[in-house]
Structures are given as structure tokens and as C-alpha cells.
Amino acid sequence: MANLSLKHIYKVYPNGTKAVNDFNMEIADREFIVFVGPSGCGKSTMLRMIAGLEDISAGELSIGDTVVNDVEPKDRDIAMVFQNYALYPHMTVYENIAFGLRVRKLPKEEIHSRVVHAAEILGIKDYLDKKPKEMSGGQRQRVSLGRAIVRDPKVMLLDEPLSNLDAKLRTQMRAEILKLHTQLKTTFIYVTHDQVEAMTMGTRIVVMKGGFVQQIDTPRNLYRYPANKFVAGFIGTPQMNFFDATLTQAGDKAELSFAGGEAVLQLPMEYLRKVRPRYLCGGAVCAGIRAEDISLAPNVVAASPYKVKMQISHVEDLGDESLVYGTVGEARIIVKTTLSHEYRAGDVCEAAFNVKKMHFFDAETEETIAPRLPEVNELACSAHEGKLTLAGAEIALPPALQGAEGEGTLLLPTDAVGFGGDIPAVATDCEQVGEKYLIGLELGGARLFAVSARRIEAGAVKLAIDFKRVTLTVGEFRAEPLPDSIRLAGTFVKKKERRNASGEPSRKKMINFYLDLAGASFPAPENITRKLLSTLSPRAVFSAQFLFEFTPYALTFGEAGIAGEVLSVVDYGAEQFALVRVGEETVPVLCERPISGMVCLVPVLEQAGVCEAKSGIKLL
């Protein structure tokens, strides 16, 4: 039994292939995690790094509370099952299962009882005296599962274990592996390229593409809320229908026009509340709808206000249901239906769209344009004499944003809207999304969202806005958010000195480590020293350039340090920040009293993020 923590994991093969990039995940004890994606997406590499069969290029992997990056595979308390069974052909089933335990010199009776127990669980007790060649593929895979089970591992890793089996056996073995997971009460990590296998087995699924994690979620959430077009198309059969379209808002409706045709749907804005407003002005989007969310049934079509004409091109009869293929304008559409006999190639019929279940993606980036947790509210506003007006509601602006006069837009991040301030509003709804809550709000006549860590009941609330996070554009006036972090370049340096790093003299010569950062030198904190020395080779670590990342709260003013000049102080009311020029960078620093002129900055290095400048790999 164990939880796993994967932090900023990268794999770069010696030939330069970046197989895994910045993989982050917390896996709870007893989860059944599936890594899925097309061939070459990096899923096996990730599994093999967990197993210890591949070195981790950067990042930190913990099993339980132990960092295992440098722990030998045999000491990681994991067991691995492979696609090709990897059985010894000259040994009996019993000997194959017992082999690992014999190597570990367990007592004979213990080995015997473990082997028999595993064989019972897997239903292969009668085959213990047979050789692998006398067994079927499914039976051989059971033996290799048995070999993993007897080790009583903390984590079971399975790499495409069912790919060599025929379809029927695969379905049966899938159920058996799930049963095994329940019985063994351990964490399972399972690699497959088959989305059906992933959807039916995983408690959570990691969808990967080209070495990057696309989305991590439960099967149901991946299906309902795909984060991008790739995930939307990868999960579900037949593949989700995608078509080019435009969205144009007019009042409380938005017109969805199919590319290359007359077809138009009038969608209520209520269903598009999460769509970023800039996509509602007639630009190209990619629309998506699943085959089962379109209906050709006459009674559904008659009752639906959301229908278009579809020309049927052909019909695939699957027995209990059919797939009707057709076109709407330029769009090719597949509809799943149970009323097959009524549709023939060449017919033109009406198709009703369940528009609540439609998905929309950016035509270029292919990311969803209606995320489950919208990141930003885009609101029309006006500003006058230090006051901001949002659809009738008046809000006092902090000194940093005064000077704005006229009509414009406010970009307000959803997590920059807090509760417990002095701006009266009404909470209209609350949706739980993972561990967070999305709160629908009415502020004057404006509708906006807030993301909160706790549930907010519907009713009157008082809001607080974090103005350092907003973008306000009014006439000529434009205020950008304060950067939440900045990066300074530096190197890691070793010195032999007759003193320790804190400056106390010592009789013997000591090796001290420093960070040379923007022209100043600081003793390297223990966490950074340990990380750099353990991740990079001795030759690379002292020649590499690093970027150290600081929040405005991780820099202080001191007597000596990084030299800079205060350009201005921005006042957000509750907090003030000095904007300090350091070389080419403008660095925001929290300041508690008025400050100007030349200053020295002292970073809180323990809190710094660190990345290797050349590769961009994040180390801390």
C-alpha cells in the first residue's frame, strides 16, 4: 500500500528525445491509475521511471514518504507485469511464480503458501506443474500476474498487459484485473493505448500526447469535460463530431453558424456562460458534439428548437444500434441511433442537437474555450473619479488604478474575486469542480464567476477584489496585473574557504556553495544545494546557467544584495509594491514603507523556484 508523488518529472533520452515533460501528479493509496495515449506519447517511459528501469532526467518521484529517484528497482517495493509475460520457458508455472521469492531467499514454506495463495486468486492452481508453452496467452498472463502478486508489492505496475490477447479474453482479463485490484488493496498503475480499457478500468486516467500530460481526471469527467480537442476526440467511440463554426452573441442568445452552409443554431447564452467572451464575436471556433447527443428520432426532433438539416451519406447497422453518417454544410456528422431502418443514404432529415452537451475549442490551440473553471471574467466597465462602474455597481479603485476615465473592459481573474470584502453582490449558484467551487455571481447587472476553496451558499455576499491581478483598459489608460513572479539568471558556485558559508572562521578549509545572482553572491540554501548536486553532474552543475524564480513576497530590502533602482511604487490599498529595475528586469517587491532611489534586494532563496536555463527543465 502506498501513495506516489510525481513532481516535475522529465525524461530526456541520450539521443535528445524528450519523452516526458513536466509530469506532475499525486496518486493516492489504492487508486487505479491508467496512463493512456497513442503510441510514442511517453506512457511506458513514465511507468519505467516509476519502476526504476529508466533514470529520471529531472524531477522528484516519491513512493510513500521516500524519494526513490536513486533507489534500485528491487528496493522500490513495486512489481511489474509486461505485455510479453516475460516467463522463463524452462520452468514450471510454480517455479516461475516462486522465482523472485527464491532469489530473495524466503523460507520454503513461506514461498509455497504465497504461490498457492496467488494461484488460487488467479484460478491457475491446476496448472502449477505445467510449462508456459503448454498454456494459452490468457493463462500465461495470469502466471505473470501471479509472479507480481506473491511479492506483495506496494505498487503494481502493468505495461499493456492485455495487448497480446484476443478481444474476448481481454474483456474477461480486464474484469479479473479489477477484481485483483480490489482484493490486493494496493495502488495500480496501468499503461494502455486503448481508451476503452482506460475508461473501464481507471479510477483516474492520465491522457498523454507527445510527452505532455493533456488531462488527468476520472473517466466520467474526461468524457464530459475534455480540456482540449485531442482528449475530446481520443475518449469515446465513435469519435466526437468536430466541425468549424462561428459563434456570435446577440443579447441572451448566441448564433452558431456551421461553416460552408446555411445551418444555424440559436443557443441560449445560459449554456455558454463559461465561453470566453472574445470567442462570441463571430471568429472561427471548433465545435464538438458526440454522436449520442444528436437525435434523428421524429418525436425528439419535433420537440427540439435546436435542429439542422442533415444529408445522409451512409448507414452502419451494428445490430442494436446504427451509426448514421451525413453532412451538415461542410461538416461531416455521425449520429448514433437505435432506429436504423428509417434512414437511407441520400435522404435529407432533421437532426436535433442536444446543445447543452456541445463542446467548443479554439480553432488554433485546440484548447477548450469554455473551461470547467473559467480563469477570467471579461466585463464591460466604466471608470470615473477613482470609481469603477460595472453594470450599475460602483467599486472604489485603489490608488494604482486611479486616473482611468471612460468606457472600457475589466479582465478579472476568477480567483482574484474573494469573499469577505465590502462589495455587495448576490451568489446565484455554486458548482463543485474537483476540490474547488465555482460560484456564479451577480454584481449590479453583471454576471461573473469566482473560484473559491469553500462552498458559498446562494444569497447576498460581500466581495473583495484583488486589484493587483486585474487588467483594466479604459480609453488610453491600461493597467496590467502585477507579475506574480519574476526570474533572475544566476550560477551555482563552489569555493574553498577558511570559513563556513555563514562567514564564521574555521581552521580547516571548507567547501562552501554560493549562488551568484544578478551580480551579487549569496550562500546557497540547503534545499537548492541538495537539489542541484543530486540532479546535475558535477561538471554541469557549476557551468550551467539557472533561472531563479521569485514572487514579490520572496524578496526583501537589505544593506547589501542585488543592486537595483526603484522606478515607482504601486499602491493597491492593502499592499504596496516597489517596481525595482535590476539589469533588464523590472522586479516587483512588497514594500511596507515608502522607498525610492538605489536599493539592495535580498532574496528569500529557500522559497525560490529553480530551472535550468538551457533546457527549461524545472528543478525546484
Ligand code: ADP
Ligand atoms: P509509449 O509507451 O507511449 O508508446 P514510449 O514511452 O515508449 O511511448 O516512448 C516515448 C518516446 O521516447 C518515443 O518517441 C520513443 O521513440 C522514445 N524512446 C523510447 N525509448 C527510448 C530509448 N531507449 N532511447 C531513445 N528514445 C526512446
